[in-house]
Amino acid sequence: MSGEDWIVLLPREAKELVERGHGWGQLTCRISGPDRAALVVALSNEDSDRVPVATDPGHFLMTADFQPVGHWYAAPGELALAEYFLVRQSRELSFDEFQKFVPKAERPAVGKWSIAVTYCAEPPAISDDETLPAWSAWSVTDSAVRPIHFDMREGKELVDALDGLWPARALSSKRVLLFGAGSIGGAAAESLASYGAGEIDVVDPDRLLFHNIPRHVLTTKYVGMKKVDALARTLGEAWPECQVTPWGIDLVTHANLVRPLLDKADIVVCTVDGVEARRVANYLARRARKPIVFACVLGDGGYGEILRIRPLPEVGCLECQRRRLQEAERIDLEPTLDRGYGTGTRHNPMTAVGGDLHLMGQLTAKITVATLLRAQGELDQTIVDDNLVIALRPTPGYSDPFDTTRVLDQKWYRAGRPYDDCPACNAT
Ligand SMILES: [Zn+2]
CATH class of the missing domain: 3.40.140 (Cytidine Deaminase; domain 2)
Structure with missing residues (x-):
């Protein structure tokens, strides 16, 4: 021996x-x-x-x-x-x-x-x-x-170990409201916990199914459980200092239950697929005057997009950003979200791969955390522009901002002004 x-x-x-x-x-x-x-x-x-x-x-x-x-x-x-x-x-x-x-x-x-x-x-x-x-x-x-x-085993798992090296203590008092516990949302939640976010409310009605597994941070042992409950368990084991609260409800049909969560949140992250759910998240966050970070993979897994909308008078909401693209007669890939690429139904399988979705989830968490820390005075976490398009499997021939043609090419651009007649921007 x-x-x-x-x-x-x-x-x-x-x-x-x-x-x-x-x-x-x-x-x-x-x-x-x-x-x-x-x-x-x-x-x-x-x-x-x-x-x-x-x-x-x-x-x-x-x-x-x-x-x-x-x-x-x-x-x-x-x-x-x-x-x-x-x-x-x-x-x-x-x-x-x-x-x-x-x-x-x-x-x-x-x-x-x-x-x-x-x-x-x-x-x-x-x-x-x-x-x-x-x-x-x-x-x-x-x-x-x-x-x-x-x-x-010397101490706690996270805040104590990182104290002095990373402002985990500042983040430990922050609460993030996360819409979507899919492949991007799950990876974002893991990263948020690892950065030191104190609380995450996760909203998603879906159960984990076998076909989700190749792209999800959750494993087969949770198949059949609601994704939010499985995430709360997994993160509870890995990051016990992060309080993850599961909300197995639909954002669109239970907006009344979501509003109180918005009031408590410091920032909102929206990783849900589908134009309708993103629109509801946009409207609710705008009304609650909370910053929101939208993340998705568009165009058959070709591009990742992160849109950060801060609650500032000079920044238009998601709808306004999309409208500006359409008025400029540029290609708008947002409708591809409704073709099921995000949800990965059996009939219309999602074309993005797990690694790309996790990458987008991690970038989303980084942008979310940087936004929170910059508001606390951490100047090295300043993000100048709000919106990022990153090429994952780019398709030649698309127009700006989807004209990045090499893998991992990135385009940052500034969020435009609100439209005077935008219902979300003028709802307050
Ligand atoms: Zn707007």
């Missing part, structure tokens, strides 16, 4: 018990030989009874064998230094050498193997900016003691 490529995982609660403990104790682990991995699930303080420590119930080792396999020991800083050189020189200590650092170390019987986790309260520094790790793990036999891999 002994070997250098084992890993020992320590839950946060175990770390705290060791730090407050009396110098040594026993460990119980869940161990998988094929994965060469051990998860500490209980420990004692000296020879007290072992107490269980909180672990992630979904962790893959939680179904592995349960074994009393080792000990933890407080250790002097010299052991951290010894480990540093042992790892670099691929060497090991004899058990007697190890015991000089750790007098309490218990020698396994001949032919037996155990794990040791050591903790140095004051690990030495090896340079001005590098202190050695306080924690180490060891594979222990009666003859040899070798360093093995070690990892520890």
